[in-house]
Amino acid sequence: MIKRKRLLMHVGPVDIYDEVLYAGLKHNVGFSSEEFVQAFQFCLKETRKLFRVDNSYQPFIIPGSGTSAMESVTSFLGKDNKVLVASNGVFGDRWVNIFKRYPLKVDYLGSEVGDYVSVDKIEEKVRKEKYDLVTLTHVETSTGVRQPIEETVKRIRDYVDLIVVDGVSSVGAEEVRAKDWGVDIYLTASQKAIGAPPGLGILVASEKAMESIKGDSVAGYYLDLRNWLPVMRNMEDGKGSYFATPPVHTIFMLAQAFKLIQEEGLDNRIKRHEKVAKVIRAGIESMGLRLVAKRPESYSNTVTGVILNKVRAEEVLKEIVNEGVELAPGVHPALQGRYVRIGHMGWVTPNDAVVTISAVERTLRKLGEDINVGSGVRSAQAFILDG
Missing domain, CATH: 3.90.1150.10 (Aspartate Aminotransferase, domain 1)
Incomplete structure (x- = not known):
């Protein structure tokens, strides 16, 4: 027992609240139904609140996991773009494994086990070399180590085109202010501090990031955010839209989790x-x-x-x-x-x-x-x- x-x-x-799980017990609900579109619309609007951004940031909720959200960042990169991965551990290292599958130039800056990446070293690196994108990990899931994101971004903001933060194990439980801190792309997943089941990669992208998405991209097909962008915009306008089948019941559960976050x-x-x-x-x-x-x-x-x-x-x-x-x-x-x-x-x-x-x-x-x-x-x- x-x-x-x-x-x-x-x-x-x-651990997931029963009422979050029960929200997914919907019978015969299609992805174009009014009920589902309203739930998706609500989730997109609440996503902005979660990251503390305004309408200048575009929210995305895509099928998959935190890793799918990470790999979708290739949508913002072109061939031979230069990327710096600042990693606190195993999941920070995952950025390297992702980017090396694409025609990108990848540099790496690590930390000692149990510590975060030296802000001084990151600043020194970006002052010496020009990077199109830098990745940071807010909380490294493999060690529980938290990077001082606000300070790090402040120190490197003037030297980097795009700054990405992996907030998979932080968003919803740590202080996150994507716009105020100057973060271009902040991402998370449904199954961590948000308290919903696995199945969704969640991110917001700044106006600057969305400008870069208009050019040629090294992204594949399924995780190319240009394919998901019309869906997000239509859903937020209350219109059904389709690119690939969304996890309908997981969206209902995410919506309930957001309602509880709102209450708390x-x-x-x-x-x-x-x-x-x-x-x-x-x-x-x-x-x-x-x-x-x-x-x-x-x-x-x-x-x-x-x-x-x-x-x-x-x-x-x-x-x-x-x-x-x-x-x-x-x-x-x-x-x-x-x-x-x-x-x-x-x-x-x-x-x-x-x-x-x-x-x-x-x-x-x-x-x-x-x-x-x-x-x-x-x-x-x-x-x-x-x-």
């Missing part, structure tokens, strides 16, 4: 995520375990990587399910088998954080990890009570 009543503290997909208030949502993250970290550190993220300023609101002292990560992941909690495996090659990830985004609450810390304590004790048993839960509770 405990295993069946599972708390999903994963990095995505995340985006500022309140960000504060809730920040509190839950601090509760988790208080518990983990009090047990005597280390975090993957090395500096407090790089701690994220959505993912915490936990380094294990003795036991293997796969043993923890297998055993903790028996305690009714599911965590995510660590995927960074430099720490393979030595850490697990706790995802705390979407509809997560301080109560969920305490349950998770309790399950981690019991699991690690069973497996023989040397921890301060009970101190994690006490510290988590104390943080909730005292802030």
Whole structure:
């Protein structure tokens, strides 16, 4: 029974409200129906609010995942354009794997494990060489490390044509102000902090970015945003439109998630995520375990990587399910088998954080990890009570 009543503290997909799931239980609804068009229209308008942009930014909601949103960025690039990838880890590196499939020139700037890319080094790089596009990762899902996006963009804005931010593990839980910060393309996915099921890549693009989309592009067919642009514009005008079959029921669920975000208030949502993250970290550190993220300023609101002292990560992941909690495996090659990830985004609450810390304590004790048993839960509770 405990295993069946599972708390999903994963990095995505995340625990989903029943009413979000129920919103997808629609019978015989076509993609050109008034009901669906209205839901899509609502989602596009709410997408702008999520990224804190106005009508000068074009929203896109396309079938796929965060990776589909990432690859659609090739729509803004022409042959032999020069790109700089500033990567905090595994998913930042994914930009390189994407861009190398296209006739582009790609440079790479990485970071130490557990740290973000040096803003000084990024600025130095773009001052020396001219780049058509630079990619940044707001929260690196493989480590839980947060890049200071506002500061980074401010330092490089005058030297780069287009700036892209991967906000897959940040948007909806971290402060995001795409227009105020001067970000041209900001992207995310439905299954993370937004709290909807997987299946949608979501992004906004500035006027400057949309100007570049008019020229020749290296993009393929399905993820060429020029094919999706008429659909987005028609849907926002309340007109049915088609390029490829949209995930109809996932859009209804996204619309319900947006309604709940609206009810909570985006500022309140960000504060809730920040509190839950601090509760988790208080518990983990009090047990005597280390975090993957090395500096407090790089701690994220959505993912915490936990380094294990003795036991293997796969043993923890297998055993903790028996305690009714599911965590995510660590995927960074430099720490393979030595850490697990706790995802705390979407509809997560301080109560969920305490349950998770309790399950981690019991699991690690069973497996023989040397921890301060009970101190994690006490510290988590104390943080909730005292802030």
